[in-house]
Amino acid sequence: MRRVGEIAHILMDAGMVLIMTMVDMKAADLEIVKTVVNPDLVEVVLVGEHGQEGVSYDLQVPGGEYIGESVREVKALLQDRGVLFRP
Numbered sequence: 001m002r003r004v005g006e007i008a009h010i011l012m013d014a015g016m017v018l019i020m021t022m023v024d025m026k027a028a029d030l031e032i033v034k035t036v037v038n039p040d041l042v043e044v045v046l047v048g049e050h051g052q053e054g055v056s057y058d059l060q061v062p063g064g065e066y067i068g069e070s071v072r073e074v075k076a077l078l079q080d081r082g083v084l085f086r087p
Contacts, residue, residue, distance in 0.1 A: 001029050005036030012037060017083060027054035043081060045074055
């Protein structure tokens, strides 16, 4: 997990927006990433119904057939946080 955080740091330092997917992410995994990457730059989105106990999500979106709406919600979150430009 520490290596993942280091790679994320390098890419984000280069100005890239990095989207990672994790199955069964635990709070400890997220904390490891946040020790390497500025925690203010980390947005955590839960896709689906069941998240992990102890993990704080910035946004929860439905999975499955609602993918288009979910993408719009994630995009709006990133625009609201100043990560993506809002035209």
